[in-house]
Structure formats: structure tokens, C-alpha cells
Amino acid sequence: MDVNAILDESLKAFSRPVASKAAQFILMLSVIDRTILPRQVIFSNGRGQLKLAVAERKARRLDDAGQSVADSPSDLVQRMTRFCLEADALKHEIRPAKPPSSPPGHGIAELVNAQQPASVTPAGPVGEPHSDGFRFDERGWPLAIPDASSAKSLVSAWLVYLWMQSWLKRHDEMLGDSVLMVTTEGQRSRELAFRFSPKATQIMSLGSAELGRLMAAWRVEGTPRQAQQPNGGKTMGMSGA
């Protein structure tokens, strides 16, 4: 089984109702990022179609007459977002196309990072201003990704996000629900950091010099929860020595 197949299977498995809209958006990005040769990609959402001219991992929108439209990244991603939010089940078809005469369009990082908060969440801005790493809102919708990220990386980050949300929901009373940092060791010198909060999740790769800064910025705030007697309630937090 190749890597794309693993990721595709995981995407299907996690296309559950709560995350399905985000899954559809990520699937669109994934199709764009895997397309090198010029292709026409036609997405159907059960209500309508969105046609894209894709080449060299970059996409442009096509109008009904099949002509390339010079949308800005924010315009295009807004259309994609609306298309996914309206979708019952997203399907796509890929057709051969002539090499584009116009500039190639927008890559997935450019698209994700061009999102306006209001177009993602009608209720208003979510999370923090753009910063490094992968950032998802509470629905798993990608809000920001590092420049030059591949769809493979995005899907991996998204799967981790979904798993972690599920894990934290089951264990947050024991461990707290705000910040998680992970380090690796041995041959891998990379250090990874997560920040989970009710509104947004961030996943980053760091150098050790950045660690102190990040920890200061992510310091858990809030009133310590009151621990209860062992048989006195649902709180399982340790009450300390």
C-alpha cells in the first residue's frame, strides 16, 4: 500500500459527521497538491460543480465556459470553503487539459493561509493571528499551515489533531486540557509542540532555542480546578502533595 493510499483510507475513516466538512476541504487541497501535469478537476458537491485548472500543484478556477478566472487566493479559497460547507458528499473527476496559458494559480499553503476568519466560521474569528505550524479550529478545519507544506503533511497533521481531540476528551479531567508538548529523542533531533485549547489547536516543529519562548507564550493560565474527594465526584485531578 503506498503512502497516498494510507492517507486516503485514513481520510475516509475520519470523514465522520463532525469532521466531514473539514475532510472535504482537505480532500480538495489534497487533489490539487497531487496534480503536477495540467488537468481539469471537476468537484461535485451534490448541488453544483466547482471546476479548477490545476498544474504544478497550483489551482485556478474555471468559469462555466471553461475559461480561467484570475481569482485572488482568498477569493478562491472562499469559494472552496463555501462549496465544502454546502457539500453532501464531495466527488471529483480529473480530465486531461492543455498547458495553461495564464499563470499557474495558487498552491495549497497559499490558499489555506489566505482564509479570512469570517469565511471559515460565520460566528467570527477563531484562534490567534497567523503563526508558525499547523492550526485547526474546533471542527478540525485547517486555518493555517507552514508555507510549502504538502497535502501529505496536512493530512498527517489533521489525523493527529482528530486523534488528539478524541484522546483529550476522554482524559482532560485527569491531565488538563490546555497544552501538550511532545519531544522526540535519539536520532531524531526534532522537537514537536502542540497546543490544544477549546477554540484552536496548533502543531509545530521547533528548535530547542524556541522552546523557552513557546512555553512562556503558551503558559497555562486559569484558576486551578478544585480537586474533590476520591469518591466525591467526577474530578479525577490529583490534588497534590
Place this chain on the structure above:
Amino acid sequence: MSDMTLHAALQQSLRTVPDGVAAGYLDLTTGALLSLFAAEQRPQEFLNVMASAVTELFEAPLFKMIDKIWSDQLTEADLAKDGFGEILLFGKEYTTLLKRCHKHERHAVIYVSRKETPPGILLMEVRKSLPKVEETV
């Protein structure tokens, strides 16, 4: 193997951690907590939940994907490999360090300290004391 018991080794190692609250030793294969020293007694239910949560965190294939996000090559074999060596959890009251053992890769230790404990010191002290703890197993 050391003459010291695992419980005593955990107790001794926890003394080196400023504001250390608990230290435990876990078998990742079965999810069983083999030993725990805590500054105060905890209900068994809590210990069971902690052991299963930690086992899940170390073993979940989808969580291991995180290590591949920044890797250029991702293969099925990579996904099957062991995941993280160390995991630090910052909670509202406590910091928890989960560390996979060196001598026994299917074992892990858990250290809980108050959140005021500098995480670097927690990490350093646990790294220093791990060989002694492992000797008792």
C-alpha cells in the same frame, strides 16, 4: 538487577524532582501500572485511567503520524515503528512527563510534578534517574 525494589527506586527518584507528586512504571504491552509511588494515595480507578491513557498515547498509530509531518519520506514501515521517546503534558495544575524506557522499550515511566516545576529540570532529573529505576526491573 539492583537489590532495590522498583517501588523504592521510584520513590528515591521522585525525591530529586522539585515538587514531584507521583512516579509510576508502566508496561505498554498490557497497559498495566507495575508500580507507583505517590505523595498521597490515589483511588485505583484514577491509576487505571492514567495507565490506559499513557499506553494509548505511546501506542496509537495515528498519533505517531505527528512524527512524519515534517518528514519527506513516509512509509508504512515508518508508521509501524515505535513512536515518541518522551512526552510532556502541561496541565492546569500539574506537569506530567511520560518517558519510554531504554532497556525495556515496551516499558515507560510516568512522573507528575506541580506545574511550578521547571520542565527542563523535570526532564533532566528523570533522564538521570531512569537507569537506576530500570535496573530494578
